[in-house]
Amino acid sequence: MADKAEKRISRIPMPEQDPKVRARNFLEVPTGYTVKMAQEEAARCLQCKKPGCVEGCPVGVDIPGFIDLISRGDFTGAIRNLWSKNALPAVCGRVCPQEIQCEGRCIVGKKGEPVAIGNLERFCADYEREHGTGALPPKQSPTGKKVAVIGSGPSGLTVAGDLIVKGHDVTIFEAFHKAGGVLIYGIPEFRLPKAIVAQEVNFLERLGVKIECNAVVGRTVSLDELFEQGYDAIYVGVGAGLPRFMNIPGENLVGILSANEYLTRANLMKAYKFPDVDTPIPHGKNVVVLGAGNVAMDAARTAMRLGADSVKIVYRRSRDEMPARKAEIHHAEEEGIEMFLLTNPTRYLGNDKGRLTGMECLRMELGEPDESGRRRPVAVKGSEFTIDCDLCIVAVGSGANPLLTSETPDMKLNKWGYVITDEKTGKTTKKGVWAGGDIVTGAATVILAMGAGRQAADSMHDFLTLGW
Amino acid sequence: MFTIVRREELAGGTVILNEIEAPQIAKKARPGQFVILKANEDGERIPLTMAETDPDKGTITIIYMVVGKSTALFRDLQVGDGYQDVIGPLGKATHLEKVGKVVCVGGGTGVAVLHPITRALKEIGNDVTCIIGARTKDLLILEEQMKNASHDLRICTDDGSYGHHGFVTDVLKEVLNQGDIKQVVAIGPVPMMKAVSALTKQYEVPTLVSLNPIMVDGTGMCGGCRVTVGGATKFACVDGPEFDGHQVDYDELIMRLRAYQEDEKKCHEEYCTIRDAR
Numbered sequence: 001m002a003d004k005a006e007k008r009i010s011r012i013p014m015p016e017q018d019p020k021v022r023a024r025n026f027l028e029v030p031t032g033y034t035v036k037m038a039q040e041e042a043a044r045c046l047q048c049k050k051p052g053c054v055e056g057c058p059v060g061v062d063i064p065g066f067i068d069l070i071s072r073g074d075f076t077g078a079i080r081n082l083w084s085k086n087a088l089p090a091v092c093g094r095v096c097p098q099e100i101q102c103e104g105r106c107i108v109g110k111k112g113e114p115v116a117i118g119n120l121e122r123f124c125a126d127y128e129r130e131h132g133t134g135a136l137p138p139k140q141s142p143t144g145k146k147v148a149v150i151g152s153g154p155s156g157l158t159v160a161g162d163l164i165v166k167g168h169d170v171t172i173f174e175a176f177h178k179a180g181g182v183l184i185y186g187i188p189e190f191r192l193p194k195a196i197v198a199q200e201v202n203f204l205e206r207l208g209v210k211i212e213c214n215a216v217v218g219r220t221v222s223l224d225e226l227f228e229q230g231y232d233a234i235y236v237g238v239g240a241g242l243p244r245f246m247n248i249p250g251e252n253l254v255g256i257l258s259a260n261e262y263l264t265r266a267n268l269m270k271a272y273k274f275p276d277v278d279t280p281i282p283h284g285k286n287v288v289v290l291g292a293g294n295v296a297m298d299a300a301r302t303a304m305r306l307g308a309d310s311v312k313i314v315y316r317r318s319r320d321e322m323p324a325r326k327a328e329i330h331h332a333e334e335e336g337i338e339m340f341l342l343t344n345p346t347r348y349l350g351n352d353k354g355r356l357t358g359m360e361c362l363r364m365e366l367g368e369p370d371e372s373g374r375r376r377p378v379a380v381k382g383s384e385f386t387i388d389c390d391l392c393i394v395a396v397g398s399g400a401n402p403l404l405t406s407e408t409p410d411m412k413l414n415k416w417g418y419v420i421t422d423e424k425t426g427k428t429t430k431k432g433v434w435a436g437g438d439i440v441t442g443a444a445t446v447i448l449a450m451g452a453g454r455q456a457a458d459s460m461h462d463f464l465t466l467g468w
Numbered sequence: 469m470f471t472i473v474r475r476e477e478l479a480g481g482t483v484i485l486n487e488i489e490a491p492q493i494a495k496k497a498r499p500g501q502f503v504i505l506k507a508n509e510d511g512e513r514i515p516l517t518m519a520e521t522d523p524d525k526g527t528i529t530i531i532y533m534v535v536g537k538s539t540a541l542f543r544d545l546q547v548g549d550g551y552q553d554v555i556g557p558l559g560k561a562t563h564l565e566k567v568g569k570v571v572c573v574g575g576g577t578g579v580a581v582l583h584p585i586t587r588a589l590k591e592i593g594n595d596v597t598c599i600i601g602a603r604t605k606d607l608l609i610l611e612e613q614m615k616n617a618s619h620d621l622r623i624c625t626d627d628g629s630y631g632h633h634g635f636v637t638d639v640l641k642e643v644l645n646q647g648d649i650k651q652v653v654a655i656g657p658v659p660m661m662k663a664v665s666a667l668t669k670q671y672e673v674p675t676l677v678s679l680n681p682i683m684v685d686g687t688g689m690c691g692g693c694r695v696t697v698g699g700a701t702k703f704a705c706v707d708g709p710e711f712d713g714h715q716v717d718y719d720e721l722i723m724r725l726r727a728y729q730e731d732e733k734k735c736h737e738e739y740c741t742i743r744d745a746r
Contacts, residue, residue: 175687177506177513177553214555216687220492243691245701252694252701252720254727261690269512269684275738278512278538279684280731354723401688403706 011113012041023304023335026189026272030119035075038123042071044108045115052105053117058451059158061085063102063117070120079128082121083137087161087204088154088450090129090196091183093122096447097325129199136207140167145464148173148231150217150404153181154446155237155437157200158453159460160209166461170208171231173215178268181239183446185268186260188298190305191328194267218404223411223433233432233460236411236419237453240438242399246290250348255282255356259291259299259395266302284391287311288359290345291395292322297329299393300337311337312387316344316364316377340387342366344377348392358388398443405439418442426456434460469550470505473527479607483533483577484543485519491526493556499584500562500678500710503528504686506553507545512538515683517709518557519580519610528554531580531609537736558686559709562676566593567650571643572618573636573664574600575656579610581678582655587617589653595619599639601656605630637663644671651676654713658722665713675713679704681724696720 014030016022022029033041045067053063062081069078082089098104098118106114145168149156152174164170178184180197205211215221223234243258245251262281265271271281287303289296292315300311313332315322318341322329333339342364349358363383366375400417412420412429419428419435426434436452438444462468474487493503502517520529534543545551562585570589574582579600590596598618602608603626615621622639623631632639636656643649644667652675654664661677668675683693686705693704696717702708 175555176685177555214553215492216555216558219557219687220496220555241687241689243689245691247701252696252724254724258691261684261692264684264690270510273510274731275537275735277510278541278735280728280735282727353726354720403687 011044011116012037012119014116014119019331019334019336022190023301024307026305028193029190029331032126033119033123035127038070038120038127039073041116041120042067045071046107048107052107053102053115056101056103056105058101058447059086059454061102061121066124067115067117067120070124075124075127076132078124079132080137082124086121086450087158088200088446089121090125090200091154091192092447092450093118093120093125094192094196095187095445097445099326101447125196129196136203137165139165139207142169143167143464145169145232146171146230147460147464148226148234149237150223150234151175151181151237151239151437152179152201152211153237153239153437153449154183155449155453155456156181156235157204158450159235159237159434159436159457160204161207162454162457163460164204164207164209166457168461168464171210171212172204173217173221174211174213175216175238176268177213179211179213181237185264186295186298188263188267188302190301191298216403218407223404223408223430227432233434233464235426235453235456235460236404236428236433236435236439237437237449238401238404238439240398240400240443242401243394244397244399245394246345246396248345248347250350250356253348253350253356254354255284255390256348256392256394257282259289259295259393260398262299262393263295263302266306272302272306281306282391283307284389285309286389287391287393288345288387288389289313289393289395291315291397292317292324293395293397294324294328296393296395297324297332297337299395301332301335303391303393304335304337308391312340312389313337314340314343314345314359314361314387316342317374318342318366321374342377344379346384349386356390356392358386359392360384360386398438400439400442411435416442424455425459426452427459432463469552470554471550472545472547474529475545475547478531478609479533479602482607483531483609484539485529485531485580486542486545487520487527487529488551488554489526490528490554490556493554494521494526494528495523497521497528497557498561499564499588500581501557501559502686502709503530503554503556503558504683505530505542505551505555507538507541508552511541511552513553513555513684513686514538514542515558515680515686515705517559517581517678517680519583521584528556531577533577535736536732537739540736540739555686559705560707562588562653562710564588564592569595569597569649570651570653571640571649572596572598573640573652573654573656573660574598574614575636575660576602576607577609578656578660578678579608579614582653583610583613583617585653585655586614590617590619597643598622599624599636599643601625601636601660603627635663636660637667640664640667644668644673649673652713653677658718658725661713661716662718665716665718669714676710677713677716678710679708679716679721681721682727695724
């Protein structure tokens with residue numbers, strides 16, 4: 001008995017590439033569970049009658065259900081179970097913040113480590129990809145209704161997946177030349193291999209979803225023109241995507257990039273293979289990344305892989321307030337990324353060629369909590385110091401991209417430019433148009449965008465079949 | 469794929485014209501807007517302002533100078549070949565208004581971008597003088613088209629091989645001295661736009677310039693194309709590409725355009741070596 005209790009407490013760790021090795025390659029960091037590991041980990045699940053984990057999941061995955069199927073060796077059954085609630089399990093298993101969602105509510109976690117739900121989800125998706133039959137979930141008969149989905153990121157893919165199986169004719173419009181949105185341009189290969197995103201997109205295509213790349217809705221075509229072309233309903237999931245800068249002197253020096261630009265060059269354009277591909281990317285010796293979210297960690301770890309001598313995260317609050325997932329912070333530190341916490345840059349320094357040479361910073365201390373609930377950083381007088389750097393990546397968040405919304409005057413926006421929607425349904429103020437994800441909430445997570453997509457898809461289905 | 473239906477070599481093969489099938493873009497595009505083109509899977513996303521659009525035929529025309537590997541790749545595409553990706557129309561269209569006497573100044577391949585704007589300015593009833601320039605006669609493009617698009621065409625070459633011997637600013641000064649010029653539009657190399665803007669500022673004539681900074685997505689997402697205009701940071705892809713020439717920080721733009729110079733040079737040389745070896 002003691003043995004069994006012991007077993008329940010210690011979680012099966014996911015094997016990972018050695019930090020020293022992986023810090024210089026773009027291969028995925030965690031290498032995945034074997035069948036044996038997955039079944040051992042699945043056996044730790046208590047199969048609670050009232051599972052907290054499901055409540056913690058924004059798309060309501062039947063977590064005890066799929067874990068039970070794994071422990072019984074029915075991996076095909078497990079992936080079917082997952083697909084019924086989640087069109088992107090290979091993605092979610094890798095990038096969801098499980099520690100504050102499903103795993104954060106796990107009863108096993110009260111006494112020891114929670115069940116590794118994310119790792120198990122990933123295992124199912126990977127097992128199906130490598131060993132599965134390729135069989136598709138069942139589809140309802142055609143309704144004759146046409147749906148346009150704007151943006152092929154996580155929320156758009158979810159809407160497309162939900163509505164295609166409900167029998168609607170779905171077309172996704174993507175501004176970039178490749179589908180996947182932030183999963184392609186934003187999240188690096190070492191955290192989410194592009195082949196896996198391509199696989200998920202291909203899964204939707206096999207279900208019958210059409211994808212039109214290079215279509216900038218708002219420019220190439222407007223929402224009203226899509227209605228004229230016969231679409232019955234439209235989902236807007238264009239993401240946030242307007243980079244924020246800090247508005248401090250010297251910001252336009254050569255060597256200062258938004259994380260969006262840096263990561264797009266590296267991920268979408270595969271600039272780390274330059275000159276085998278044509279898109280260049282700046283290689284810094286001493287790199288500073290401003291911000292401490294997941295995007296900042298991704299940028300820092302990319303810079304390290306591109307051969308930097310040193311990479312520093314500069315963040316004005318303390319470790320407790322860092323918004324990135326704990327696992328990502330841990331991975332970054334293991335790879336040699338230094339944390340300059342309670343540090344705020346005040347101006348950039350450049351040479352006579354207009355290139356970045358460093359930045360002046362101030363030390364900070366924490367005062368009372370501000371509107372965000374996080375303790376407000378206050379500058380320590382006279383604490384100026386300089387960090388030498390030749391590349392700075394700004395990852396301090398993003399605002400609402402006005403490209404589509406400015407061309408759609410009858411869709412109401414809030415004062416920050418985000419689309420106003422009905423909380424329960426995702427309906428916008430424009431008839432026949434729904435919205436969700438970062439263009440509604442501001443920059444958030446993949447799974448929240450998917451949750452918004454799920455809600456909107458249900459409401460769109462009602463509208464398309466019942467008329468409301 | 470976006471098929472090339474017409475290909476011409478201008479200025480002795482250093483400048484290439486491609487007419488490309490892109491019906492959706494052709495239908496929507498207005499003078500001053502640009503597209504982003506990508507030759508193949510591993511290609512770079514290159515922004516180019518459209519020289520022409522034909523909504524009936526469903527084609528757009530781009531004219532570019534071969535400067536690096538990406539444009540060298542573009543040059544190698546023949547009629548029947550195509551670009552893997554063409555995205556657009558992007559950016560704001562030129563604000564066109566009947567104001568009276570206007571001067572359009574073009575340099576190098578900037579003349580291609582200037583052409584539809586010049587024609588539109590003439591069509592809505594402006595009195596259009598055009599000044600176009602190049603280093604030497606052989607590099608001058610679209611002379612005939614610019615003649616048709618304006619009331620008065622003046623030509624300059626740096627080496628005096630054709631037209632006025634000297635810079636476009638010399639001729640512009642003469643025209644400005646005659647007075648009553650309501651607007652100047654200048655499109656060409658950044659140093660040219662800088663010189664024109666400095667001159668027209670003295671005469672207090674509003675001046676529009678079209679900027680072509682380094683850019684990746686062209687939809688406001690990457691912020692790579694930021695330029696300082698009137699002391700504020702603007703994104704050329706969504707706020708531009710046209711700006712008030714008197715407000716642009718050209719020195720910063722020149723500096724930012726050099727960001728990848730060494731990488732590009734190496735990449736281009738390597739490509740040409742491989743290409744010549746074949």
